[in-house]
Amino acid sequence: MADGRAALTAMFASARSEGRAVLLPYLTAGLPDPDSSVEIFAAMAAAGADGFEIGIPYSDPLMDGPTIMEAGERALKRGMTVDRSLDVVRSVVERTGVPVLVMTYVNPVLHRGIDAFFGAAADAGAAGVILADLPVDEAVPFVDAATRQGLGMVLFVAPTTTAGRLEKVVAADPAFVYAIAEVGVTGERDRASVNTASLAASLRERSDVPVVFGVGIASPDQARQAAADGDGVIVGTAIVRRVLDADSARAAIEELTPFVRDLASAVRR
């Protein structure tokens, strides 16, 4: 069995040894269509992405702002399913070799069955799983399934997270901590997060678990600042918007290639 968690650990270790953070772009699976979506991920890997979050669209994404909501609605309308999304994951892993995290919400996982879902994700070559509405309080069966399948489970902290909750998150031993950089749903902000330094410090006091910032990071400047405080940066809405706005997959790739290159050099600190 391939060890997805180990692949994530190796990714962070090699970035740390180079004195930089990792760049993890997010894109909903199957946009604008499954084949082109694989091409877009391949282009982003070539432009310097260290890994990806690939979104399985969900009908009621509570953590997402209008852009990623629209991406999900479009993907669902075009018939994306869990299995088709995992096919995209499989192709991206085969094409690029970088670690891929599957990102979705709790219900599609429960509906398939936690073990069945994690098994299918592992089978597709995913390295880990992120569930936006899964707090540490409900995480035990998911963390256990991830361990059984050799996948890395990711857990969240937010600017509102209390010290007691931080302890619980660290104690659950996630593959990395997704530190929500802004109080709010996914979307672009016009200023840098004021929360990254304190979030990183309170985690570092307790553990050396990798810390990856996401939510509200949309520009190279914002990525540079977050990368200075953490081990990685997730850029979602800014990527998704470029794909939604593009007339064709080719146009999306032309937009994204320089953008991802700029982000990748920004996280090199």
Place this chain on the structure above:
Amino acid sequence: MKLERPDSAGRFGSFGGSFAPETLMPALTELERAFTEAWGDPSFREELDGLLASFVGRPTPAHRATRLSDRLGIDLWLKREDLAHTGAHKINNTVGQGLLAKRMGKPRIIAETGAGQHGVATATAAALLGFECAVYMGEKDIERQALNVYRMELLGTEVIPVTSGSGTLKDAVSAALRDWVASVENTHYIIGSVVGPHPFPWMVREFQKVIGEELQGQLDGSKGHPRPDVIVAPVGGGSNAMGVFYPYVGDTSVRLVGVEAAGLGIETGHHGASLGHGSPGVLHGAMSYMLQDAEGQVLEAHSISAGLDYPGVGPEHSYFKDAGLVEYDSVSDTEAVGALHLLSSTEGIIPALESAHALAWITREAASLSGKTVVLNLSGRGDKDVQQVAAFDG
């Protein structure tokens, strides 16, 4: 057996819990703490009881529907939540949560609404207690409940249209939760039913159980006040039903029946019968019965009644269903409109379409209820629905 409180994980058996983004979790914990403390504080209870009496108009009467009783061959009573201020039971919860938000020092309130009754009740509590208030409402519901939109605006509340998904209650709840993820530091979310992550289902039940507690005193078995054999209530998210049922749950002498929306007919797939025809899953932060497809995507519900047009239901109802403590059945749009006409013309009370669902079940089952004392929880009045019924009747 019914539970006083959900367990420490917020579960009623296997239902409930808190599947919410981490950003909200500390606020949910704080809410649980603040509510537990307030609910045990006699001064909070006194303030709430005072407002329920002088502002809401409680206790609401238990009224015998004499002509309809004769016609159906049963002893039919109406628990008159339609007479509560703003015209539905929703105000019991919004005044309670409003006082709690004040105690927690939150200056801003948000809510979702389907039929508009919860939105109006929230806007009313906000005006009474001095909060800034915004209410999310699906664009389809804005159309079919226009009267309530204007009422909210008169009360000083901003109504925010929700265009995502089906433009109904489910989408309004999702939009309100998204607002709360961003505003949680200064905002309290007054959720409108016994749904959502812990502690909402428990807290809203506690604020609504006054309905059943009053009924126990009103129909206490004394002369002319027979104890109920059957209590029937409509179930959208489940708050009015929970409120009237809860004090009776476990009393084997009383049959409790929750009525969901069968919409255009269960077989058409266009309905809102989450308990009757859904399966367990996580929607809006809690594990409960819900309508979902083979992929675990949430399905759109359908009902002529905006308040029952919801693909989920409160987790404690799921627990009651599986434990066999409450029965759940459903009636169609057509049956509900028929019942609205019936109550209007025989009793002089125009019921909300939601409440008309429960009456439709009673009229359908009347033969088997013969001679029994039956209580209909008349959860709201029908002014908001008059235009829609006129359109339905053509």
